[in-house]
Amino acid sequence: VPNRRCRVIAVTGARGGAGATSLAAALAVTGARGGRQVLLIDADPLGGGIDLALGLEDRSGPRWPALAATAPGPAPLGGLPAMRPGGRGRLVVLSHDRDRPVRPETAELTTLLDEAGRTTDLVVVDLPRWPGSGLSAVAERADLALLIVPAEVRACAAAAAQARALGGCPDVRLVVRGPAPGGLDAASAAAAIGLPLAGWLRPEPGLAAALERGEPPGSRRRGPLASLCRELLDEQLPGGP
Ligand SMILES: Nc1ncnc2c1ncn2[C@@H]1O[C@H](COP(=O)(O)OP(=O)(O)OP(=O)(O)O)[C@@H](O)[C@H]1O
Ligand SMILES: [Mg+2]
Numbered sequence: 001v002p003n004r005r006c007r008v009i010a011v012t013g014a015r016g017g018a019g020a021t022s023l024a025a026a027l028a029v030t031g032a033r034g035g036r037q038v039l040l041i042d043a044d045p046l047g048g049g050i051d052l053a054l055g056l057e058d059r060s061g062p063r064w065p066a067l068a069a070t071a072p073g074p075a076p077l078g079g080l081p082a083m084r085p086g087g088r089g090r091l092v093v094l095s096h097d098r099d100r101p102v103r104p105e106t107a108e109l110t111t112l113l114d115e116a117g118r119t120t121d122l123v124v125v126d127l128p129r130w131p132g133s134g135l136s137a138v139a140e141r142a143d144l145a146l147l148i149v150p151a152e153v154r155a156c157a158a159a160a161a162q163a164r165a166l167g168g169c170p171d172v173r174l175v176v177r178g179p180a181p182g183g184l185d186a187a188s189a190a191a192a193i194g195l196p197l198a199g200w201l202r203p204e205p206g207l208a209a210a211l212e213r214g215e216p217p218g219s220r221r222r223g224p225l226a227s228l229c230r231e232l233l234d235e236q237l238p239g240g241p
Helices: 020-033 064-069 106-116 135-141 153-165 186-193 207-212 224-236
Strands: 007-013 037-042 090-094 122-126 144-150 172-177 197-201
Touching (some): 007 135, 020 090, 020 122, 020 144, 020 224, 037 106, 106 122, 135 153, 144 153, 144 186, 153 172, 186 197, 197 224
Parallel strands (some): 037 090, 037 122, 144 172, 172 197
């Protein structure tokens, strides 16, 4: 019986380095810290492996090529690298292998989403920006698609096209990330792009250095990332685990 409460959240960025991977990882960490069973799917073969962003790079367990090799059939999610950021929650991670990047077939991604729904409360997908990466197919299956855009004019211009690629999702929202070098505010960005606003994300203090140390984004409970993620997850998965 599919887990009816399972929510799928897709995250993508309006430009390179927008903060999509950090936001996806923070959502997954926050969800697991809140006691939920979470699967984080790295759908960006050229991102260097999302395991590295979580400090899980030395954990054994399948990455994309190994998992893809087992298809067709149910994906063996049980053996994936996992962490317990607190309580009874658990975060399992399907990362790319930085030494052997493969491009997952769209069907592999969608099968995985269907399969994961049986055992998890929350699936977060870190999507790359380019077309043909499963962007639209994942968006169609997502309950919520978040497009993160730095508060910059050029990033907002790029976001409009990315928003169209996410059009199959019934709930596409914008996360506008500071700083705003020219003073662009979130409401103006949202109006220009034509998407509702999920939130304004203040720059996370020390995030770049934390990533270097292998500390997962969202680890600082009072930080802007964790606060926004809690707000979104309380809305998507009301009532807790
Ligand atoms: N919320 C944030 N607050 C402050 N800095 C951030 C934030 N998100 C991202 N950054 C900075 O931007 C860098 C890139 O972030 P991240 O890898 O999450 O972006 P991305 O959109 O996934 O990039 P890519 O285009 O490579 O996929 C981080 O290393 C960090 O320095
Ligand atoms: Mg990324």
